[in-house]
Amino acid sequence: MFKRKKNDDDLEFVALDGYESESVKKKEKNRTFETVLVTYFFVFLMLLVMGNLVLFVTKDSESVINNSYNTRQEILANKNIRGKILSRDGDILAQTGRNEEGKEIRYYPYGEIFSHVVGYPVKGKSGIELSENINLLTSHDSVLVKIQNEVGSLKNYGDNVHTTLDVDLQKVAYEALGAYRGAIVVTDPNTGEILAMASKPGFDPNSIGEMWDSLVADKESGVLVNRATQGLYPPGSTFKMITSLEYYREHDGNVSDYHFNCGGSFTYQGDRINCYHKSSHGSVDFKRSFEKSCNSSFANIGVSEDADKLADTCKDLLFNKDLPYDGLYKKSSFVLTSGDSSYDVMQTSIGQGKTQITPLHLNMITCAIANKGTLQKPYLVSKIANYSGVTVKNCAPNKTIRLMSEDESAFLTDIMTGVVEKGTASKLSGQSYTAAGKTGSAEYNGDKSDSHAWFTGFAPATDPQVCVTVIVEGAGSGGDYAVPIAKRVFDAYFK
Numbered sequence: 358m359f360k361r362k363k364n365d366d367d368l369e370f371v372a373l374d375g376y377e378s379e380s381v382k383k384k385e386k387n388r389t390f391e392t393v394l395v396t397y398f399f400v401f402l403m404l405l406v407m408g409n410l411v412l413f414v415t416k417d418s419e420s421v422i423n424n425s426y427n428t429r430q431e432i433l434a435n436k437n438i439r440g441k442i443l444s445r446d447g448d449i450l451a452q453t454g455r456n457e458e459g460k461e462i463r464y465y466p467y468g469e470i471f472s473h474v475v476g477y478p479v480k481g482k483s484g485i486e487l488s489e490n491i492n493l494l495t496s497h498d499s500v501l502v503k504i505q506n507e508v509g510s511l512k513n514y515g516d517n518v519h520t521t522l523d524v525d526l527q528k529v530a531y532e533a534l535g536a537y538r539g540a541i542v543v544t545d546p547n548t549g550e551i552l553a554m555a556s557k558p559g560f561d562p563n564s565i566g567e568m569w570d571s572l573v574a575d576k577e578s579g580v581l582v583n584r585a586t587q588g589l590y591p592p593g594s595t596f597k598m599i600t601s602l603e604y605y606r607e608h609d610g611n612v613s614d615y616h617f618n619c620g621g622s623f624t625y626q627g628d629r630i631n632c633y634h635k636s637s638h639g640s641v642d643f644k645r646s647f648e649k650s651c652n653s654s655f656a657n658i659g660v661s662e663d664a665d666k667l668a669d670t671c672k673d674l675l676f677n678k679d680l681p682y683d684g685l686y687k688k689s690s691f692v693l694t695s696g697d698s699s700y701d702v703m704q705t706s707i708g709q710g711k712t713q714i715t716p717l718h719l720n721m722i723t724c725a726i727a728n729k730g731t732l733q734k735p736y737l738v739s740k741i742a743n744y745s746g747v748t749v750k751n752c753a754p755n756k757t758i759r760l761m762s763e764d765e766s767a768f769l770t771d772i773m774t775g776v777v778e779k780g781t782a783s784k785l786s787g788q789s790y791t792a793a794g795k796t797g798s799a800e801y802n803g804d805k806s807d808s809h810a811w812f813t814g815f816a817p818a819t820d821p822q823v824c825v826t827v828i829v830e831g832a833g834s835g836g837d838y839a840v841p842i843a844k845r846v847f848d849a850y851f852k
Contacts, residue, residue: 433494439463440493440515442475442485444524445552445739450475451486451562467524469559470531473583474522474737477565484583488684489518489738492750497743514744521550521739529849530555533842538830539809540584540716543846546724546815546824549733549754553846554717556584586686589713590828593799593835594633594650594781595811596708598722598769599674601647602761603667604658605768612643612768615658619646623653628700630656630707633798633834647772648780650796652707659706664695667705674722674760681734681758682717689714709800720826723813725760726769727793727821732758774818781836782812785844790851792816794843796835807831812839816847823850 438461442451450471456462463478465471476484486493496503496513506513523543530541530553543553558580560572572580582588605612619638622631632638632652638645646654668691672678676691692711693701704710717735725732734756741750761769773793777785781796794814801807810832815821825843832838 433491435512437494437496437513437515439478440744441517442489442493443517443519444522445520445550446524447519448524450520450522463562465562467527468561468563470527470555471522472559472562473556473585474527474554475562477562479566480569483581484684485518485520485737489741492516492518492741497747497749498745516741516743516749518738519740519742520737521552522554522737523552526553526846526849527555529553530846531557531559533845534829537832537838538578538584539828539832540588541828541842541846542585542716542720542824542826543850544720544724544735544824546727546821547733549724549735549756550739551735551737552823552850554583554585554737556582556588583685584716584828586682586684586715586717588715588828589687589689590715590809590811590830591710591799591801592708592712592714592719593797593809593811594652594655594708595719595795595797595813595835596706596712596714597647597650597655598726598773598795599671600655600658600662600667600706601643601772602765602769603662603670604643605765606670607662607666610764610768615643615646617641617646617651617654617657619651619653621653623656623703625656625660625703626699628698628703630703644772644775647795648775650776650781655707656703659702660699662706664693664697664702668693674725675718676714680718680721681732681756682736684737686717687715689718708797716826716828719811719813720824722760723794723815723826724824725758726766726773727815727824728766729763730759730761730766732760734758770818773814777814777818781834782814782840784836784840785814785847788844788847788851790816790847791818792847793818793821794840796840798834808833810835810838812836812843814843816851823847 439453441449444450449466451463451465453461454464474484476482476486478486482490493515496515498513503513526543530543534555534557538557541553541555544551558578560568560580618640619632621635621637622629630652638649638651641649641651641654671691676689680686690713693705701710705712721732721735734754736754738752740748740752742748770793773795776782776795777792782794785792792814794812797811798808799811801809810829812835813826815824825846827839827843829838
């Protein structure tokens with residue numbers, strides 16, 4: 358601020374005392390604030406870049422390297438021999454050797470038996486060959502060995518992938534499907550280990566390159582699709598486990614008051630649901646309805662339930678959500694709201710309609726029931742080891758997700774045990790082990806005479822050690838076709 362002073366000759370502006378120093382201080386303070394602000398902004402940007410780099414190294418780098426367009430794979434392949442894929446007992450499932458011309462070839466001793474789960478390393482790769490590609494191409498041999506190989510112009514050996522797969526169970530599962538198309542998933546509910554994952558039709562990975570064009574052209578059989586993880590099917594009566602869980606929740610655990618008289622069909626608001634082959638089950642309570650898989654009774658149960666709450670229960674069970682699984686898979690779908698028709702409600706309650714599920718997902722739900730409501734994350738790879746056998750990385754995830762309460766799992770275990778002892782899965786009764794499960798006959802193509810056969814269950818019923826899920830395409834009744842196949846797998850496990 359200035360004051361005005363008048364002289365005889367001219368006018369003069371004189372600064373007020375102290376004002377000049379205060380103005381300078383204010384300007385310096387503003388400049389300091391701007392400097393600090395800009396500094397913090399660039400520090401924040403640097404932290405973002407560093408965080409993105411850490412995320413890439415720890416999580417995304419393998420997926421980027423596994424991209425078929427990434428030339429780093431070729432660099433690694435020129436330096437390292439692709440590692441082996443081994444079973445849980447050390448049997449070789451895939452290894453690299455040389456043919457008569459001295460060219461490197463990938464060899465699969467068990468051929469089509471492990472074709473989908475182990476996969477192939479060409480044409481974009483699949484299965485474990487895809488998910489563990491970077492580990493198979495990376496060598497963690499000692500520095501001395503690498504120097505010796507460098508001097509001798511030799512390749513290093515890539516790391517070996519040790520899986521959870523059991524050769525004997527995989528053979529039994531694959532052969533048990535016979536000439537049918539379908540899939541089988543076998544898991545340990547206590548650990549999440551996948552013991553077997555079979556899908557038919559299979560293919561010979563030893564000649565995948567030569568057969569590629571014909572396999573891709575075969576649109577009807579979908580031979581390259583792993584039906585265990587990518588096959589979406591109507592769940593049929595196996596969905597009655599979920600309808601039952603919803604009824605249990607809405608009635609605070611009391612199902613003893615439920616009774617229904619089945620005459621072979623159920624009509625509601627002009628829409629009709631028939632029991633399988635129009636069987637008449639007579640007077641049934643809740644447990645008997647489940648044991649006999651009575652469509653009429655469960656359609657009646659379905660229209661009494663809250664559709665929005667049923668949708669929430671399905672969400673709890675991972676429908677329409679990402680599954681805790683590291684391989685390729687399809688999401689299961691549940692589509693039903695309170696505004697849908699009574700026919701849609703009845704169809705959904707018995708596992709028909711728009712509901713779709715993969716065998717892997719159904720196996721996860723079964724594992725949660727067997728494991729007191731908690732799902733152990735399923736996995737195929739137990740560890741990575743170098744050529745000398747030294748462990749490089751332990752891969753067991755040890756991750757759990759609670760899908761239901763212990764009381765709810767106990768309720769479902771009880772009624773699933775009844776299915777084996779007195780119901781549609783009675784071909785599993787009277788064995789050296791006890792079992793619990795649910796059958797399903799899922800209609801498709803709008804033709805009620807065409808059904809996929811389902812079974813999912815676990816054994817022993819009181820102390821579950823193994824879960825088995827079976828889908829047999831177009832076979833018919835789950836009790837007639839899927840249960841005997843599951844029995845062969847259970848027998849092999851407990852032999």
